[in-house]
Amino acid sequence: MATDAAKDVVHCTGEEVRGDFRCAKCDLLIRSPGEADGVLVLPICTLCGSENWRRI
Numbered sequence: 001m002a003t004d005a006a007k008d009v010v011h012c013t014g015e016e017v018r019g020d021f022r023c024a025k026c027d028l029l030i031r032s033p034g035e036a037d038g039v040l041v042l043p044i045c046t047l048c049g050s051e052n053w054r055r056i
């Protein structure tokens with residue numbers, strides 16, 4: 001049942017994440033900082049205003 005969902009885990013604005021993410025709507029790329037405690041708080045997409053992000 002989780003075939004497609006497994007690789008497209010969606011994270012929402014305000015979540016603290018690490019790694020590379022793309023906007024679920026417009027594919028804008030954002031990255032967490034490369035530092036040791038480089039936690040990224042997911043923003044609202046600056047291009048399309050979406051609050052959903054896919055880990056890549």
Ligand SMILES: [Zn+2]
Binds near residue numbers: 023025026027047048
């Ligand atoms: Zn977007």
